[in-house]
Amino acid sequence: MSRTSRIVLGVALLVLVLVLDQASKDWILYYYHLPDRGSVQILPFLNFTMVWNHAVTFGMFGGLGAKGPWVFCAISMGAVGLLLWTLTRTRRTLVAAACGAIAGGAIGNVIDRLRYGAVVDFLHAHAFGWSWYVFNVADSGIVCGVVVWLIDSFLADRQTRQT
Secondary structure, three states: OOHHHHHHHHHHHHHHHHHHHHHHHHHHHHHOOHHHHOEEEEEOOEEEEEEEEOOOHHHOOHHHHHHHHHHHHHHHHHHHHHHHHHHHHOOOHHHHHHHHHHHHHHHHHHHHHHHHOOEEEEEEEEEOOEEOOOEOHHHHHHHHHHHHHHHHHHHHHHHHHHO
């Protein structure tokens, strides 16, 4: 795949994750009115559960007070800058795709922090007594992007050792 095609792929995934994230959050807040409902079972293993996340992943660093959203936004946008720089320079298609998905998710959560002072989380997966943290589409884009990047790195490392 050409450099331009890799960049287009990464930017397309960035836009896709960002649009799906923001559209799903607007729907949850303003059409489904989840804040009024609290938690609603959608499937036997999935609830819509309203959570305003004032911290970062898994509730870490929640004690920063009013400065927290600004600190998280600054760090996130710095990371987005590095991801976009990597996206434009990588020769690996999967890394370009991962950079786009991660950046789109990070921007989506930054928008929430600027709009609401917290991130809108609403997807709650659970099964057989196991329960995952409540998350959103942006978080999914970030996690999937990181997993794809790790798999690509693992495969590239194996390929390098075999040659």
